[in-house]
Amino acid sequence: xxxxxxxxxxxxxxxxxxxxxxxxxxxxxxxxxxxxxxxxxxxxxxxxxxxxxxxxxxxxxxxxxxxxxxxxxxxxxxxxxxxxxxxxxxxxxxxxxxxxxxxxxxxxxxxxxxxxxxxxxxxxxxxxxxxxxxxxxxxxxxxxxxxxxxxxxxxxxxxxxxxxxxxxxxxxxxxxxxxxxxxxxxxxxxxxxxxxxxxxxxxxxxxxxxxxxxxxxxxxxxxxxxxxxxxxxxxxxxxxxxxxxxxxxxxxxxxxxxxxxxxxxxxxxxxxxxxxxxxxxxxxxxxxxxxxxxxxxxxxxxxxxxxxxxxxx
Amino acid sequence: xxxxxxxxxxxxxxxxxxxxxxxxxxxxxxxxxxxxxxxxxxxxxxxxxxxxxxxxxxxxxxxxxxxxxxxxxxxxxxxxxxxxxxxxxxxxxxxxxxxxxxxxxxxxxxxxxxxxxxxxxxxxxxxxxxxxxxxxxxxxxxxxxxxxxxxxxxxxxxxxxxxxxxxxxxxxxxxxxxxxxxxxxxxxxxxxxxxxxxxxxxxxxxxxxxxxxxxxxxxxxxxxxxxxxxxxxxxxxxxxxxxxxxxxxxxxxxxxxxxxxxxxxxxxxxxxxxxxxxxxxxxxxxxxxxxxxxxxxxxxxxxxx
Numbered sequence: 001x002x003x004x005x006x007x008x009x010x011x012x013x014x015x016x017x018x019x020x021x022x023x024x025x026x027x028x029x030x031x032x033x034x035x036x037x038x039x040x041x042x043x044x045x046x047x048x049x050x051x052x053x054x055x056x057x058x059x060x061x062x063x064x065x066x067x068x069x070x071x072x073x074x075x076x077x078x079x080x081x082x083x084x085x086x087x088x089x090x091x092x093x094x095x096x097x098x099x100x101x102x103x104x105x106x107x108x109x110x111x112x113x114x115x116x117x118x119x120x121x122x123x124x125x126x127x128x129x130x131x132x133x134x135x136x137x138x139x140x141x142x143x144x145x146x147x148x149x150x151x152x153x154x155x156x157x158x159x160x161x162x163x164x165x166x167x168x169x170x171x172x173x174x175x176x177x178x179x180x181x182x183x184x185x186x187x188x189x190x191x192x193x194x195x196x197x198x199x200x201x202x203x204x205x206x207x208x209x210x211x212x213x214x215x216x217x218x219x220x221x222x223x224x225x226x227x228x229x230x231x232x233x234x235x236x237x238x239x240x241x242x243x244x245x246x247x248x249x250x251x252x253x254x255x256x257x258x259x260x261x262x263x264x265x266x267x268x269x270x271x272x273x274x275x276x277x278x279x280x281x282x283x284x285x286x287x288x289x290x291x292x293x294x295x296x297x298x299x300x301x302x303x304x305x306x307x308x309x310x311x312x313x
Numbered sequence: 314x315x316x317x318x319x320x321x322x323x324x325x326x327x328x329x330x331x332x333x334x335x336x337x338x339x340x341x342x343x344x345x346x347x348x349x350x351x352x353x354x355x356x357x358x359x360x361x362x363x364x365x366x367x368x369x370x371x372x373x374x375x376x377x378x379x380x381x382x383x384x385x386x387x388x389x390x391x392x393x394x395x396x397x398x399x400x401x402x403x404x405x406x407x408x409x410x411x412x413x414x415x416x417x418x419x420x421x422x423x424x425x426x427x428x429x430x431x432x433x434x435x436x437x438x439x440x441x442x443x444x445x446x447x448x449x450x451x452x453x454x455x456x457x458x459x460x461x462x463x464x465x466x467x468x469x470x471x472x473x474x475x476x477x478x479x480x481x482x483x484x485x486x487x488x489x490x491x492x493x494x495x496x497x498x499x500x501x502x503x504x505x506x507x508x509x510x511x512x513x514x515x516x517x518x519x520x521x522x523x524x525x526x527x528x529x530x531x532x533x534x535x536x537x538x539x540x541x542x543x544x545x546x547x548x549x550x551x552x553x554x555x556x557x558x559x560x561x562x563x564x565x566x567x568x569x570x571x572x573x574x575x576x577x578x579x580x581x582x583x584x585x586x587x588x589x590x591x592x593x594x595x596x597x598x599x600x601x602x603x604x605x606x607x608x609x610x611x612x613x614x615x616x617x618x
Contacts, residue, residue, distance in 0.1 A: 147328045152593045154556040155574070156335065162578040162586050163339045239455045243560045246457050247575055262458055266564075269461065269469055277465075280458040288453035 046292025049285040053105055056282065060102035068099040069254055077272050091275055092268060104256040105282055111172055111250070111257075112237045116230050118176030119237075123183025124226050128218055130184070131191030132210070141188065145181045153178045154240070161249040168251045171244060175237060182229050187222040194218055228294070235290040242283060258283045317609060325602045332594040336587045337380050341373070389588040392577075399584035403573060403592050409479060410569035413558050414551070416485060417492035422547060424493060425500030433508050433531055441505065448498025456557055460491040460564040477566045488565045492557060496550070503546050507539035514538075541608060548604030552597040 060066060065085065072094035080089045080097070088097040130141035157174045164170050191214075194200055200217050204210075238258075244250050245259025253260065258279040265276030364370055368379055383389070389399040428444045451459065467487060468476035475484045511517060512535065520530045559571030566572065570589060577585035 143324065143327070146324060147331055151328065151332060152552060152556045152590075152597050154559060155590055155593050156332075158559075158574060158578055159336070159339055159586050159590050162581065162583065163342050235453075242455050243457060246455075247560065247563055248579070259457075262461065266461055269465055273465055273469070276458075276461050280454060280461070283458065284454050288450060291449060291453060 042292040046289045049289030057105035066099045068103040100256045108257045114172045115175040119180040123180030124187045127184035127187030128191045131188035166249040171250045232294045235287040325598045390584040393582045399588040403588045406570045406573045416489045420493035421496035429504035457564050503543045511535040545608045551600050
């Protein structure tokens with residue numbers, strides 16, 4: 001799918017390591033590169049797009065008339081903005097589309113967040129351990145990551161769903177166990193480069209355990225990178241998750257998700273295309289919004305560095 | 314080079330072994346298949362006898378050995394529903410999937426090449442933003458949704474193109490367009506970055522100093538050097554392109570691998586899922602390996618890395 005195989009390490013920026021135990025260190029000053037682009041238009045637009053989706057997921061359930069499951073066949077297939085009781089219209093069973101869209105947003109985003117957290121925890125743990133301890137563990141994790149990248153992941157997920165039967169838990173666990181390679185690579189490289197720094201060696205000579213040193217001195221330096229990858233990965237995960245939902249391999253009816261709503265709406269493209277377009281629009285706002293916002297944090301934003309240093313013949 | 318070669322081949326073999334093991338574990342996790350194979354009124358003794366005949370009552374490691382031996386002999390067992398060898402059912406769908414993947418890959422590359430050359434020829438930043446932003450926006454919706462929009466416009470509203478099946482060359486247009494535009498931005502970024510890298514090289518300056526035109530320098534000097542890394546990445550991406558076609562096939566009812574797999578999943582026809590999984594994994598791993606070794610062959614710097 002949209003699994004981008006960017007060269008490893010593209011996301012490792014040259015930020016100075018921070019260490020809580022050393023006070024007043026004249027550590028390499030953090031480059032003031034973020035100065036002045038805090039509120040680029042892309043960032044504002046992206047935030048607005050994400051805000052709209054969050055509003056949809058969080059505020060709509062508080063409105064009167066929120067009912068994603070109630071059927072009313074006499075009011076089925078209303079187009080948006082034609083019925084004051086159903087602002088965005090109704091689906092083929094007469095269920096309120098705004099309510100369903102809101103619930104679907106919460107469900108889809110909830111699953112995506114759970115997946116990203118699982119990915120980040122697995123990837124960062126494996127990566128830090130590999131980079132810190134090196135040796136066999138390092139080559140084992142690296143091989144595992146390579147093998148993981150060389151597998152047709154979507155097909156594996158389909159196969160798992162074939163056995164266990166589809167459910168939200170299966171989606172979270174399978175996606176959570178497969179998209180961790182980015183985190184592992186970055187945190188491995190960072191941990192490796194920090195392994196022999198004084199602030200790591202010093203506590204070791206004074207009897208600090210490896211686990212403690214990793215938690216206290218490596219993790220804080222890796223954490224911000226993990227956050228950045230997580231922020232950009234959310235969009236990718238939403239896309240992959242939705243594809244699985246579209247194939248019927250996620251949360252099961254009557255609970256809606258964007259993917260399954262689009263699948264249902266596809267049957268009525270001729271009569272009421274909004275059934276498919278609106279959930280797609282919500283997904284677009286999320287993914288594009290996340291791209292715009294994350295540009296601020298990644299050196300290689302959608303156009304970012306490429307454009308700034310862009311040279312032409 | 315031999316060391317690198319051995320390492321890569323060992324890794325590819327290990328990957329395939331992992332997929333095999335995974336497929337085996339999944340296959341056993343579905344339970345014993347006799348209940349599915351026999352009519353509903355079969356007695357427990359009959360079910361047990363068939364499970365025994367199929368080897369499902371053996372210890373697990375014996376089953377795994379038998380499974381590996383069978384797979385190496387190309388035998389994935391019979392489809393539970395169609396009573397035909399599962400591998401045959403998968404392989405007969407491959408041409409349709411390959412057709413889709415090939416044209417999409419080609420169209421994506423050609424579009425990206427045209428865009429990257431246009432950017433470099435005009436030297437226009439606006440053009441570059443336009444292509445990259447446009448491609449990124451396209452990537453902000455999943456393939457299956459873009460496909461629906463395309464169907465909505467070209468089939469429902471304009472009535473120009475078929476939205477389902479694989480009847481005529483025209484039915485290729487929408488699925489290929491969907492996949493190719495999804496790949497477009499990745500290729501444009503790679504090609505543009507590669508060309509921009511070449512632009513500052515000495516040989517380019519020399520070529521300009523000889524008085525050659527910009528188009529000539531671009532096409533005959535820079536392009537050959539820029540293309541290799543792009544083709545490598547594009548080749549590596551071929552695997553995920555194949556994965557992506559599975560979903561697009563579902564939208565357009567394209568009778569390929571994706572359709573046979575999703576059908577098999579909904580019918581719990583596990584031999585087909587296993588065979589499909591392994592066929593795709595084999596393609597995936599072979600393509601990755603071939604691309605890796607090829608680029609090491611063409612560009613000696615690669616093997617040093």
